[in-house]
Amino acid sequence: MKVLLVEDTQELALWLGSALRKMGLDVTLASDGNEAAHQLYDHDFKLVILDLNLPKRDGLSVLQEIRARKDFVPVLILTARADVGDRVKGLNAGADDYLPKPFDLEELDARVHALLRRSPQMVNSIESYGAISFDKSNGSFFCKQDLISLTPRESKLLEILFERKNRVVAKDFLHDQVFQSEPAAVDAVEVLIYRIRKKIHQGMGCEIATVRGIGYILRIEA
Structure with a gap:
């Protein structure tokens, strides 16, 4: 997920x-506003985490340009500007969330994944079964967010x-x-x-249940 x-x-x-x-x-x-604008023009991102106090070009200007071209990528402002007035400006300019510095990494993690779940780009790429969700856009699995x-092989098998x-x-x-053509032990799947x-x-x-003599099945827990 980019x-x-x-x-x-x-x-x-x-x-x-x-x-x-x-x-x-x-x-x-991206280390400045101009570089951020170029990256956003050239690449498709699922989320932008944006500082406001940037050299060359202010973060608020970058955000306004994103929204002016009808790009609805989720934007989380992460900045030292903690005043209510700054928060209002950022949200009114089109930010989806606003987190002042200093911040707690656990809270940032929660906010990032909340934005990704709400993103219109992600809605159709996520499928759930039980408490497990599979993001088809990048092959990631989640449990309750x-x-x-x-590992890559574990992910491939579970997929x-x-x-x-x-x-x-x-x-x-x-x-x-x-494993395809790669050498693997007899019990590698087990x-x-x-x-x-x-x-x-x-x-x-x-759960993954064993069907003796045949293989495996992913099913709702008995």
Whole structure:
């Protein structure tokens, strides 16, 4: 999920970029208003995190340009301007949310994912089953809004089961789809299933059940 982070303080930008990547986001950095405007013109982002106090061009001007061209990408203003008047200006200019600095990273995480869930770009790309949601745009899985940390192979296997939920999927088919021509141990699929089960724990509303001698099925918990 591509996110544009517009922040001119290098140390904060690097720290925040790292934190956002740990949330499962693909982060592009811009250090001034002109660079942000160019990035937004050339690329399709799912979210913009925007500082207001920027060199070369003020963040509010960037926001106004975004909305003037009918671009409805969610924008979260993240700035040291904490006065009520500044918040009102930002929201009236088209921001979807406003978080003053200093901020709590956990709150930022919650606000970011709330905006992504409400984004018109994301509505049709997210499918839910039990408490698990699958974002088809980038292959990410979430449980009650929290990212489920999966390896690429775990994610691929779970995606196959998710797309065929309530149907038995043969073990050999899973092996061929996940590993393709790569060498893999005989029990490689079982190992992946074991790891995924540890991450999809009780209370998520669904489970991976073994159909002995055939394969596996993703189903609602019994």
